[in-house]
Amino acid sequence: MKELKRAVAKEALKFIEDDMIVSLGTGSTTAYFLEYLGKLIMEEELEDVYGVPTSYQARLLALEYGVPVVGLDEVDAIDIAVDGADEVDLNLNLIKGRGAALTMEKIVEYRAGTFLVLVDESKLVERLGQKMPVPIEVIPAAWRAIKEELEVFNATAELRMASKKDGPVVTENGNFLLDARFHRIDDPLDLEIELNNIPGVVENGIFADIADIVLVGTREGVKRLER
């Protein structure tokens, strides 16, 4: 899988041109992309490219690999957003948020001129929710009430616990995460909107109708899916 992730990350470089503002996603696949992007910038094969990080991870990697960073509030527009995903369905709807950065990711990916998604073939599913839960970022005080409310959606949710800290994962926005398993997701866009209507929900990990291009690393090479 590592090699497939590296292959899509390398292919993504073909979408980057001089003078672009690139949103930098979170996760292991975008980490490879950042490594390759930094190399091109350091070798001056790309000029005046700036990255908008979606997380501390993306920011630290950008600094390590020599990709200049700017904040979202410093740029007029984002030319392209590059990020991984946890699941991609047949209509290129996504589940994201395993890395807990879904809110910032959605903010920039929604606004980007092009949203380019990088995955290996294990992420492809017929229907969202087949393998992964939907992460939901919630205001800490509301976690239990929202967990109970999710039962109305026929979902069971778990508070995401930290592994190198006692207690729950706290996002970079100071919130908790519920990982929700739905019985069946037939209409991702509808569910995305409904979840965000629950008071106390900050954002959820369904990214319906916003991916423009998905590069899929397969054993037969990188495949390009487009809406």
Ligand SMILES: O=C(CO)[C@H](O)[C@H](O)COP(=O)(O)O
């Ligand atoms: O949504 C994400 C982070 O919030 C990641 O993009 C997603 O989890 C994919 O990660 P990886 O490239 O490591 O498989």
